[in-house]
Amino acid sequence: MVLRVLESWWAPRRVVRGLSGMPDRVLLVVLMLAMLITLIGQAPGLARAAQLDPSVPLDARIAGAAMGTIFMMPLLAYAMAGLTSILSRATPWRLDPRHARLALFWALLAASPATLLAGMVAGLIGPSAALTLTRTVAGLGFFIIWGAGIAALARRT
Template sequence: MALTTDIVATYRNPAAALRRRAVGPPREDRALVTLMLACGLYYIAQWPRIAREAHADESLTLQALLGGALLGWIFVAPLLFYLIAALSHLVARLFGGKARWYDARMALFWALLATTPLALLQGLTAGFVGPGPAETLVAVVSFGTFLVFWFLGLRLAESGEFADAA
């Protein structure tokens, strides 16, 4: 299935979409591409907000703000997400989780990628509408959706289903 089709399918049935993406032998290249694509789209989602901030405060340059966001989203965030995936897997192990490390990573990375449409909407809202109730609402919905997708994916992964199917 196409990536965009799986992203849309995630909003209908998160477990089935993740299952299609993660079942099989561990492929770290797939996990890394999923994460980097998500981080790249989250970086792009920041552009409208950054442009608004640069326009509102003349002491800030657009290039400096974009460079900082690039450093954060493309170089630092992937390392943090690997760490978060490892910590979530360790916590799940304490409660009887049976997943492979790869499965825990894919649950987090797929949740990030699946919520990029909402992140792009959040960026547009922050850039064009600005701070206020609309931006807050979109941010809460976006983050809540990410948490739901991640929790459902991690629960599915930690059930051991992916490792059994490999």
């Protein structure tokens, strides 16, 4: 799995096509793993923020981040995948709902190493050009991998 995540950064279509037989229960695991890694990546920045502004303690910050990342983001991810599948009907390229979930969830997991790096930069350096750069790389990586996954799984009607 780790090698596939890394390979997604240079050959995302091939990786996502190879995962197209993944059952829904495994897709849920992929999504939750992506959310867990994202939460871990937020911890250094939250610790830095709690150190600089002790009015909100670290445990409260982590609880809020956990609520948003572990409980709310999966719901939004399922909604976004469903919306992507529905919107694909307006194009000649149809995307099956399961394939829409695979493309989105895998992009979230594949971009997680970059989000971990951005979290380390947020915790160690704080707001800076380096943080902006790492967050930009993570965001662009996510969108490129997601788009490549959609392109690999969509079928022409």
